[in-house]
Amino acid sequence: MNCGGFVFFRSNRFIYQLIYQLIYQCAIMNLIGKYIGKKVGKSMSLTDKIIELCSYDDEQEWFEFKENWFQPEELGEYVSALSNAAAFHYQEMAYFIWGVNDDTHEIVGTNFNQYCDYNKEPYQNYLARNLFPSINFSFEEVEINGKRVVALLIPPATELPTSFRENRFIRIGSSKNNIKKYPKREIQLFKILDGRIETIETISAKYQDLTFNKLFGYYGSKGIVLKAETFEKNLKLRNKDGEYNMLAQLLSDNSHIPLRVSIFEGKTKSASLFSVREFGNNCILYSLDSLLQYGDVLNILQADETDRVVERKEVPLFDNKAFREAIINAVLHNYWASGNEPMISVYSDRIEILSRGTLAPAQTMEGFYLGESVPVNEKLSEIFLQLHISEKSGRGVPTIIDTYGKDAITFRENSIVVTIPFNRLNEVGKKVGKKVGNSNVDRPILNPRRQTILLEIKQNPYVTKHELSEIIGISTTAIDNNIAYLRNNGFIERVGKTKGGYWEVIE
Numbered sequence: 001m002n003c004g005g006f007v008f009f010r011s012n013r014f015i016y017q018l019i020y021q022l023i024y025q026c027a028i029m030n031l032i033g034k035y036i037g038k039k040v041g042k043s044m045s046l047t048d049k050i051i052e053l054c055s056y057d058d059e060q061e062w063f064e065f066k067e068n069w070f071q072p073e074e075l076g077e078y079v080s081a082l083s084n085a086a087a088f089h090y091q092e093m094a095y096f097i098w099g100v101n102d103d104t105h106e107i108v109g110t111n112f113n114q115y116c117d118y119n120k121e122p123y124q125n126y127l128a129r130n131l132f133p134s135i136n137f138s139f140e141e142v143e144i145n146g147k148r149v150v151a152l153l154i155p156p157a158t159e160l161p162t163s164f165r166e167n168r169f170i171r172i173g174s175s176k177n178n179i180k181k182y183p184k185r186e187i188q189l190f191k192i193l194d195g196r197i198e199t200i201e202t203i204s205a206k207y208q209d210l211t212f213n214k215l216f217g218y219y220g221s222k223g224i225v226l227k228a229e230t231f232e233k234n235l236k237l238r239n240k241d242g243e244y245n246m247l248a249q250l251l252s253d254n255s256h257i258p259l260r261v262s263i264f265e266g267k268t269k270s271a272s273l274f275s276v277r278e279f280g281n282n283c284i285l286y287s288l289d290s291l292l293q294y295g296d297v298l299n300i301l302q303a304d305e306t307d308r309v310v311e312r313k314e315v316p317l318f319d320n321k322a323f324r325e326a327i328i329n330a331v332l333h334n335y336w337a338s339g340n341e342p343m344i345s346v347y348s349d350r351i352e353i354l355s356r357g358t359l360a361p362a363q364t365m366e367g368f369y370l371g372e373s374v375p376v377n378e379k380l381s382e383i384f385l386q387l388h389i390s391e392k393s394g395r396g397v398p399t400i401i402d403t404y405g406k407d408a409i410t411f412r413e414n415s416i417v418v419t420i421p422f423n424r425l426n427e428v429g430k431k432v433g434k435k436v437g438n439s440n441v442d443r444p445i446l447n448p449r450r451q452t453i454l455l456e457i458k459q460n461p462y463v464t465k466h467e468l469s470e471i472i473g474i475s476t477t478a479i480d481n482n483i484a485y486l487r488n489n490g491f492i493e494r495v496g497k498t499k500g501g502y503w504e505v506i507e
Contacts, residue, residue, distance in 0.1 A: 047142050050097060050149060054105040061085040061171035065100040068110050072118045074176075076127055079154055079162070081169035081176045083135055086156035088170070088189055089378055090201055094156065099149035109147035114139040130165050133158075161189055198337045200377050202239050205249035207256060214253045214283040222387050236379050246336050247379055250284040259287050259331070261294060263346040265448040271347075275452040275472055280341070285387070288331050291344070295323050297459045298346065302424070318351065318420045322403040325396035326418040330355035332384055333376040333416075348448065351420040358416065369406065371398045444489060449474075450482050454491060454505065461502040 053063050062085045064078060075096070082094035099110035118126050128134065135155045142149050161168045161179065170179040170189070179186045212231070219226045232238060237248035249255055258280030265272040279290040301314040330342040335357025343354040359365070363374040375381035384390040400408055400418060410417045446454065452472055456463055465483065469476045486492045495504050 046140055046151060046153075047144055049095070050100070050107075050142070050144065050151060053095060053097070054100060054107065056105070059102075059174050060089070061173065062089050062091045063095040063097065064174075065102045065105065066096070066098050066110075066112075067101060067108055068098065068112055070112060070116075072123060072126070073165075076130055076164040077167070077169050077176055079127065079131060079135075079137065079152070080164040080167070081171045082154045083157045083162035084168065084179065084189060085171040086154065087158070087161075087192060088185070090192075090199060091156060094154040096152040096154065097149065098151075099144075099147060107144050107147050107149060110150055111148075112150050114141070114150055114152075132163050132166070133160055135162055157189075157193060159193055161186070161193070200246035200250065200336045201236055201379055203246045203337050204239060204241070205244040205246055205252075207249060207252075207254075208244050210244050210248055210252035210254075212248075212252055212283075214286060215251050218283065218285045219387070224386070235383065247377075250336065250380070251383075253283060254281055255284055255287070256281060257284070257287075257341050259291050259341060259344070261291070261298075261344045261346060263448065263452055265348065267347050267349055269345070272448070274448040275455075277471075284331065285389070288328070288389070291327055291331075292324055294459070295320065295327065297455050298351070299323070300455075315423065317422050317424070319403045322400045322408075323351070323420050325399045326353045326420060328384075328390055329396050330418070332381060332390060333357070333360075335376060349422050349424070351422075353418045353420070354415050356415055358411070358414065368397060369401065371395060446486075446491070450486060450491075453479070453482050454486060457492060457503045458505045461504065463503070 053065075059065060062082060064082065078096055082096060086092075086094035098112040099107060101108050114124070116123050124139065127137070131137075135157075137155065138153050140151050140153060142151070161170075163169075168179045168186075169176055170182060170185060171177075172182065172185075179189070215231075216226050216228075227234075232248075235247070235251070237244060237251070239245045244252075250257065258278040260280070261275075261277045262273060263275040263277075265274055277294060279287045279294065282290075298317070299320055300317050302317065327344070330344075330353050334340075334342050334355045338356050340356045342356065343352075345352045345354070357376060359368055360374040360376045363372070367374065373381075381390070390396070397409070404419070404421065408419050408421075410419065449472065453468060456468055456471060460467075465476050465479045468479045472479070483492075487494070490506055492503050492505055495502055
């Protein structure tokens, strides 16, 4: 039995050792598999990122393209500049990429050697030794379409700006500069690093139960497909705490933010308020579209009978291009983190379009008037560009100035106001000749209430009297009286039966 027991014991020990070895080998293989998978996954994600960066029309301040360029000292300055720029623009990483043409953004390949020496020292050691505070940069190499590409991944500055050899650098456009030359930007960078600056990407949304069906629809209408599994990350809809941010709220199906148009009878807010239209509580992209369309309703075509011979000249109330640029800029550059939306006020002689906040920290007054594009809300600006709502050419402000002059733009303490004056051919109270059908009649200038009714009818010819009563806030009897006035004076006529018919505005 002893012998048998010994044999049994040895057999069990052999089995235990065999099982132990198998478990050990499996663990090692699992670790190796995870490591390889991690490296492959990283390379694949880096490849996608490089392709994404190449799709930009222009280089941004947080990445740089080169082919085979290498200047050891200047590259250190670039690392400092890109690290600080990444922090300034709230980017997760900055990139210096070899193997991409700087002008065309075409992937051409590179022979750059990231393992070279400098002053008898591995360059990467030299770079790390001269950066302060220390940042965990890394060189990565991938192959794209058979071309070798090397990327230097540069983390954003934290707590303090990144310096190289005791000098701090920053990117201004595509140029690298010592930050001492730009004290305002340096102050702003310190505020960002200190957590004193909130943006629509960092501040949490007031509502977290957000849906984005309309956003998918809007992108689809532009021929762009959003991927359900990646759109939140690509559009940066969550902050560092994982919560939906203010940008997400703006783009959600219900932003809980109205864009209001208030119409006043006179030239100041002390005058009677005749109408308030809201284009909000919707995805901000659709709200903006509706607001721009309402501008077409406000922009009444006036009949210019001066020196008329055959054809009557029609003159719009205001320049539509300047109006559109002012509205888009107000929504795009509004300081949404304050919790306040832009404000549009229509007076008897002008439209005032107010956006909250001031110029972007990196913007100068001279650059603003010249149309240099420095967005207040960077990711929202990228989205507007991607959807062709706005352009990076910076034509918005110059368009307004060319039409109405610099005086059209007023800078207040916490807001910017663009004034679009009305080009009225006749003052309120004057009568003007107007040809209606085959007869000439005098049509009086309408008071604001009747102007508002006319605008509503022009926007929706099928609008009912009850709907007009709710919109304008007066009784149906008052609506009947004003409708009768508009009909008797040749402004509108009814087409079809009372039920199923519609109103036609006579220009």
